[in-house]
Amino acid sequence: MSYIGVGVSPGNVPVYHGSSLKVVDRRVRVAELVLRCVICVLAILCAVLIATDTQVKEIFTIQKKAMFTDMKALVFLVISNGLVAAYSLAQVLRCVMNMMRGSVLFNKPLAWAIFSGDQVMAYLTLAAVGAAAQSAVLAKFGQNELQWMKICDMYGKFCNQIGEGIATGLLMSLSMVVLSAISAFGLFRLYGENKSKFVGRL
């Protein structure tokens, strides 16, 4: 006797059930691999854009050089992007190895480790982008109430490149958010139970 559909307590292993889930599983794994590659590339691009950005201005006879190290938030962004790039590279290798072996993640401690790592990276990068964006807004518009002057009028080219770097970082952290949802799916479905066992109202 075989049952088809979700929410049925089966006596035998249903063929449709397993194969359809395998298709979902394959798609999720491919999406995860693509996202991790995209994140790795974006993180490297963001770090390079910001870290290599400099501009020299000559005011009378004094030379002034703008660098990302002038702003702590940018240093934090570069470091966090470096971390994410290294982490993503390691995860890409893991994904590729798993796909080559054709294995499915049913190991709770590993799923917890991946979930935690992804969560930390997502929150870290979003906080770093938030802080860098705040600094960028201050640099662009100044803060008259505090007599903090605009610096982007003076260092236009420098500011533009920083803006591109922050936009890349934002795109990367949004991808990281989607990825952390995927790894949450990978972890918590391991705790799923057949719904017919105790169905509640709602």
Place this chain on the structure above:
Amino acid sequence: MSYIGVGVSPGNVPVYHGSSLKVVDRRVRVAELVLRCVICVLAILCAVLIATDTQVKEIFTIQKKAMFTDMKALVFLVISNGLVAAYSLAQVLRCVMNMMRGSVLFNKPLAWAIFSGDQVMAYLTLAAVGAAAQSAVLAKFGQNELQWMKICDMYGKFCNQIGEGIATGLLMSLSMVVLSAISAFGLFRLYGENKSKFVGRL
């Protein structure tokens, strides 16, 4: 014939299985309710601490007043905390109603809505705290390279209260992070399957 344990494909509904899961479910729901209450209180506290903070300084005959509106990041923090407080209150009401009706969440669209809301709030608050913390660091230490001067030497009491507000906001957003993991658990376990159906290596 009855089976006890996870990973077994049961012909009958196992009694132990359902009841142990109900205990876990009850604990998760209580933890969720407590966390949502804590978050609501912390969000209100953070918004009040920052929004009510003012300090007047007299420099010669000119009166200067420091307010949270002088810094855009603080305005963003107050608004995001207001949003979180309202959202948490609505969610607390939902949790209490569900507990009173004794119902279990097995409704995928609702679980998706709660998960998405919690994720947005968690990332929003963390980005807001990141931006506010960056502003606070600038206010405390200045940025000599950009000729942005420290303002906390002048407005000591104001800065201390803002610091307390940001610390409260950080605590709130960390609670929000834990809560969003709980709602991810609530959603994705609905996609869980009996592991014996197709066991992979790893």
